[in-house]
Amino acid sequence: MPIVMDGDRIARTLTRIAHEILERSKGLDDLALVGIQRRGVPLARRIAGIIKKIHETDGPPAGHAGTGDLLIGELDITLYRDDFQRHRASAQPMVGRTDIPFSIDDKRILLVDDVLYTGRTIRAALDALIEFGRPNSIHLAVLVDRGHRELPIKADYVGKNLPTSRSQSIQVRLVETDGRDEVEIQG
Amino acid sequence: MKKDLLGIGDLTRDEIYRVLDTAVAMREIGERPIKKVPTLRGKTVVNLFYEASTRTRTSFEIAEKRLSADTLNIAVSTSSVQKGETLADTAMNLEAMSPDMIVLRHASSGACHLLSRICKSRIINAGDGMHEHPTQALLDAFTIRQHKKTIEGLKVAIVGDLLHSRVLRSNVLLLTKLGAEVWVSGPPTLVPRGIQQRVKVSTSVEAAIADADVIMMLRIQQERMQGAYFPSLREYFQLFGMTRERVRLARPDVIIMHPGPMNRGVEIASDVADGPHSVILEQVANGVAVRMAVLYLLAGGVEDEAAA
Numbered sequence: 001m002p003i004v005m006d007g008d009r010i011a012r013t014l015t016r017i018a019h020e021i022l023e024r025s026k027g028l029d030d031l032a033l034v035g036i037q038r039r040g041v042p043l044a045r046r047i048a049g050i051i052k053k054i055h056e057t058d059g060p061p062a063g064h065a066g067t068g069d070l071l072i073g074e075l076d077i078t079l080y081r082d083d084f085q086r087h088r089a090s091a092q093p094m095v096g097r098t099d100i101p102f103s104i105d106d107k108r109i110l111l112v113d114d115v116l117y118t119g120r121t122i123r124a125a126l127d128a129l130i131e132f133g134r135p136n137s138i139h140l141a142v143l144v145d146r147g148h149r150e151l152p153i154k155a156d157y158v159g160k161n162l163p164t165s166r167s168q169s170i171q172v173r174l175v176e177t178d179g180r181d182e183v184e185i186q187g
Numbered sequence: 188m189k190k191d192l193l194g195i196g197d198l199t200r201d202e203i204y205r206v207l208d209t210a211v212a213m214r215e216i217g218e219r220p221i222k223k224v225p226t227l228r229g230k231t232v233v234n235l236f237y238e239a240s241t242r243t244r245t246s247f248e249i250a251e252k253r254l255s256a257d258t259l260n261i262a263v264s265t266s267s268v269q270k271g272e273t274l275a276d277t278a279m280n281l282e283a284m285s286p287d288m289i290v291l292r293h294a295s296s297g298a299c300h301l302l303s304r305i306c307k308s309r310i311i312n313a314g315d316g317m318h319e320h321p322t323q324a325l326l327d328a329f330t331i332r333q334h335k336k337t338i339e340g341l342k343v344a345i346v347g348d349l350l351h352s353r354v355l356r357s358n359v360l361l362l363t364k365l366g367a368e369v370w371v372s373g374p375p376t377l378v379p380r381g382i383q384q385r386v387k388v389s390t391s392v393e394a395a396i397a398d399a400d401v402i403m404m405l406r407i408q409q410e411r412m413q414g415a416y417f418p419s420l421r422e423y424f425q426l427f428g429m430t431r432e433r434v435r436l437a438r439p440d441v442i443i444m445h446p447g448p449m450n451r452g453v454e455i456a457s458d459v460a461d462g463p464h465s466v467i468l469e470q471v472a473n474g475v476a477v478r479m480a481v482l483y484l485l486a487g488g489v490e491d492e493a494a495a
Contacts, residue, residue, distance in 0.1 A: 092188075094205075094208070095212035097212060
């Protein structure tokens with residue numbers, strides 16, 4: 001099956017997204033990254049790491065101080081899914097960890113996920129997030145956008161647009177969760 | 188998971204770990220500013236309690252509400268049971284109003300199995316007679332795991348009224364399934380027959396708790412005792428009560444557990460119940476998370492014939 005992104009490509013893509021975030025967000029003071037379980041979490045950490053590095057090399061953006069350290073949270077959306085009643089009783093999806101160790105009130109939140117597909121995960125994530133407080137704004141960054149939206153949801157930062165058919169599946173693998181970095185199309 | 192949670196006896200090791208792992212995520216919900224998720228929206232849960240209960244009923248109700256289920260409590264003292272209705276009739280009438288789950292506490296062993304046979308609703312056993320109390324054993328295991336990381340290989344001593352205790356039965360089944368070394372101790376009159384096939388039995392509490400990682404105290408259930416099982420509560424405390432001196436026989440990092448309600452000065456000294464080794468109130472806190480996990484895992488949509 002074709003590998004559409006390798007480790008090098010993923011790294012360059014995340015660096016580009018980090019630059020875009022810095023360019024558009026004008027200062028990092030109230031910016032926080034929230035990764036969606038499972039693979040959005042390591043992606044959020046990586047983007048935060050790259051932003052910090054750029055910050056250290058280039059210095060803070062004009063008129064802004066700060067260390068370049070971003071707040072990072074983890075969000076599991078299992079309990080907010082809309083297909084909860086469609087699973088077999090014996091196959092309830094496993095609930096992952098949610099850990100948002102800061103108040104999201106008045107923050108600019110950047111949600112991070114690996115693949116954007118129907119938009120239903122993001123809908124669930126928005127519902128979940130809003131119960132933690134009232135952020136100033138919520139934006140979305142994804143590594144891959146494969147189309148076929150079923151809800152009016154759009155990503156603000158896209159690593160790669162990947163036209164697919166519904167019968168195909170996209171497998172994102174990351175070193176932190178799967179031992180290596182790659183994006184594969186199956187089917 | 189099967190359709191119902193009737194006892195630990197029906198659960199596999201994997202299913203037990205699934206509940207415990209899910210409960211970790213559920214615990215976090217209780218620490219949020221808004222302690223609620225929409226997962227069981229539109230589900231109706233009936234809490235049917237034929238026996239007095241504060242902890243278990245409150246715990247289930249909070250768990251149900253945190254998952255957004257619609258809950259109703261039937262206190263038997265104000266229901267038609269007072270007019271002579273049987274459990275089966277009450278259950279079938281409730282069933283006619285199509286609840287999704289029934290949480291049952293009953294004084295007769297096997298009451299939940301009866302309901303399971305006649306109801307389509309999912310049945311959760313909240314304690315049936317002297318049989319089982321599965322959610323208590325699960326929350327105990329969750330608490331042990333929190334403190335000791337693992338359950339396998341631990342020495343767990345259970346002391347008290349072994350004969351009348353459904354908590355004992357569920358805990359023995361669960362702990363031995365997960366590989367703990369279980370010791371039990373109590374007056375010879377209160378040791379159930381045949382228990383030595385599963386656990387080590389000692390009438391000396393000192394032997395049972397020596398180097399234990401976990402000590403679990405059980406209440407003397409006077410309401411279930413017909414006849415004299417031991418001379419006096421004072422003598423019972425002398426022989427089996429958990430005192431500071433006895434706690435020193437266990438490992439220095441021992442945790443002391445009690446499912447409640449406890450009788451201070453009967454099975455446990457006050458300074459032990461409130462002391463540094465006690466995790467009794469943590470058990471109560473964990474009860475909500477564990478019951479949320481059970482409700483979530485049983486509430487799946489499509490009926491699974493293979494597992495039912």
